[in-house]
Amino acid sequence: MLVRLARALQPALDWYRRVLQPTLAIVTPIGWLVVAVAAVSITLSLVFGWAEFTYLGFVLLAALVIGAVYLVGRASYGVLIELNPRRVVVGDRAMGRMLVTNTGPKPLTPSRMELPVGAGVAEFQLPAMKPKEQHEELFAVPTARRAVIVAGPAESVRGDELGLMRRTVKWADPVELFVHPVTIRLQPSAAGLVRDLEGQVSKKITSSDIAFHALRPYVPGDDRRYVHWRTSARIGQLMVRQFEETRRSQLTMIHSTQRHLYASDEEFELAISVTASIAAQVIRDGTQMDVVSEVGPWRTHSVTAMLDASCRLEPTGRDFDSMRDFARERTKRLPAPSVVMIVAGSLMTTAEYRSIETLFGKDTSQVGFRVEAGVLPKLSSVSGLTMMTVGQLTDLPKLLRRTS
Template sequence: MKRTAERGPARISPARHALRSVGRALGAAGANAWRLLSQVVALLWGRIRPVFAVVGPAGRLVLLGAIGAAIVSVVFGWVEFTYLATTLLAALLVAVPFIVGRATYKVDLQLNPHRVVAGERALGQMTVTNTGERALLAARMELPVGSGLAEFVIPGLAAGAEHDELFAVPTQRRAVIVAGPAISVRGDQLGLMRRTVRWTEAVELFVHPVTTRIASSAAGLMRDLEGEITKKITSDDISFHALRAYEPGDPLRNVHWRTSARTGQLMVRQFEETRRTQLTIVHTSETAYYATDDEFELAVSVTASLALQVIRDGTGLSVVTEKLGLRTATPVALLDDTSRIEAVSGLFPSLREFARAATRRLPPPSVVMMIAGSLMDLTEFRAAQTLFGKDATTLAFRIEPGAQSRLSTVSGLTVITIGDLADLPKLLRRVHR
């Protein structure tokens, strides 16, 4: 019988082991060298970057043109391109003195007022003061205002002198308009070199949506001191329902002793559960539900009008959109947040999914108001209504500018069509009745 010889672990020859050690050493050395080279490049770029930062877009084109002309001159020996490269580089050198110098400005940026309603006038003022001991030459200031850019020419200022510039802020539409920061610009007239200095922080102007006043009695809400009575039976509340036989574990304070003495059996009180009114406004900003931008803005105005009245009534309130849960502590906080509402696209597949995700952690509502545009299908309103149970009163607001404002009921759902913001109070009075 042949026996198979047992083999021990394979041994690596000294030469192969040495080669592997050398390979690992070279790999580590290469990694260290690459890391060192990256650090050196980053350090050099940190030093050089401020120099290139002052070269404007036109200056970069001129520099690239000079480099290209120099390469053509060297490769082909064309003297004309040598002159061209020299001229372009000379233009850059001539622009350098225009960015040299230090300004001693103090810039104060103010908006008056900080909050306006869409369409109202808002003004801004920029005050530039020379805080140095020497006179300053004329300079140029740039001030971003929203999506625009305002430019001001600041005249030469003596030591301690100041200069005021007034500007109007466009407030035709609801938005949060950011003014600033104010920056001074030094550079040549061709824009080859440009050096900027930031002097202020940005200032926000809140352009609130247009709202309408809703009478407290017309809000269609359940306003009470003790809460809304529900059909749920509990052993501890304030709205008496009936008596039942005592069961072990029932609190003795609920025993009705007079009835117990008459029947010879312990009887305890039952109560109907009451809860404070909690109103939830579900405002969808999905573009697929709105036909026009004006329709979207009218929907925001309806939401703001409803929420403002609820806050004034002191009722619990939650307002949700796809990207933002609005603050409801004060009317000002609410209006500031409504200025930030923006249209979204494709975040949720349906109104029901959005409402489910947005209200998952909110208190159970007693009143739900859903607000969407004219392209919202009524079946989506009905599907979202089923999330809140039978005890909740649900109102669907369908925004359609120019349409006849009306109130209708579809499969038990109250649908309010808003064609004009001014019609909102009277429609809510009809809901209340």
């Protein structure tokens, strides 16, 4: 029964969304209040014969009719929005430009253009414009905090002076401005990353590699290329070489954005700056790396892509039962790392750092960064886990040099 009723009403609902809803949307909340007051006034005048309410009702209706006249007409604009530069660091100056062109065959009367910029809206008064005439407006973009600021789309606004009616038309596509976190330049191969081009030597023994370990008796199936013929001739038995397995350096950074781990917004931003600074240097060094947060992996194919990804991070809730579950879920599809770095706020406990440590093998070097705004830098070791306490971004190069 309900299904048949819904199907019967569907055409009417489609017509409402397509035709009636856009028409009703031009009346502002103040306009609807005026409509309600006018209806009540006229009803009272008809019931009680009060001339005052008759006058009030018709005056309000006249205001609505006059307001509707302001909506008559069509405008043809070509709008270009440009941001220069498209990427800045927190606190840097960023300017925007909006170029409006009359693309129609007729002159346009003065109008208003609104341009959303981040959480705010910039308003511009456009003059009367002849066909093909252009008008340029410049605006400043606030860059006080790390963010992705969207400028646009621009909206031309038609409406009456009382604000009863309003019709908007969108022009141009939105443009993004990336406000990157503050970072600091680090030395190459920072934080004990690979110091040679061949990779790190592990304790695992293999039959073919670079780092020679020892000789052992030949067994069927061994590759004869690794037979040590001189030793075999001397002792009268085939001997083959064994090697210590070397691995290419692979860095995994685990950056938590859970709000409860940070004492303040300042601490949260400092942690992002720490991660971004290390990741930028690792990418410049050409070392393979992955950076993960609760929302997923960062893009790390270039320094710019990594910094762009960091701009989109916001504090999150407790999306995982524990920090260990978070780290396991976000790293289980990644290559086995040779170095793991864990970055979080001052409210993350040492036990939580160590719970992540247990996910990786003994050959994996692990470093924990506890970000606590304003404290003195500190370096310690807890059961093989190197812990660094970072109070300000300038502490980072000194701490990393001490671990090299």
